[in-house]
Amino acid sequence: MERWKERMARFMIGRYGMDQLSKMVNYISFALLILTLFTHSMLLYILAVGGIVYSYYRAFSRNISKRYSENQAYLKVKYDVLKRFNQWKMRIKDSKTHRIFKCPSCSQKIRVPRGKGKILIKCPKCRIEFTRKS
Structure with missing residues (x-):
């Protein structure tokens, strides 16, 4: 062998x-x-x-x-x-606790917590502010 x-x-x-x-x-x-x-x-x-x-x-x-x-x-x-x-x-897995929005200006994805009502979101990339309901 x-x-x-x-x-x-x-x-x-x-x-x-x-x-x-x-x-x-x-x-x-x-x-x-x-x-x-x-x-x-x-x-x-x-x-x-x-x-x-x-x-x-x-x-x-x-x-x-x-x-x-x-x-x-x-x-x-x-x-x-x-x-x-x-x-x-x-x-x-994350969709139960967070939502993902796209910045209307640069299309950067932004993760925010769910259930906070209307919130002001500031894009970390281009610094544009926009309002969405979480």
Whole structure:
């Protein structure tokens, strides 16, 4: 068993290995394979096998800089999606206690507490004052 591990370690020297993008492609591919069991769709099967082949191609690749830049692009998209989701989640959670208004001049979003009646709001960006009901 140790001999196999040593051979694999020697084989992987200078290769990229698994990263977050490869792992995500593997997870999606395995989910598609499981879905294929129920739907018997040849298209899903081909996509799943193609995804697995692509993720292992990335893992065994010697072009480390290219694979790194692909992974960074994936991480940027993932970060942007998670950021928007978390903002949406916080806005829903916060909507019970606060309201958000847009400044009529500069469109800056301003968060004010709910239930205070008519209030005078001063934009922190452009210093315009406007009245709204909270």
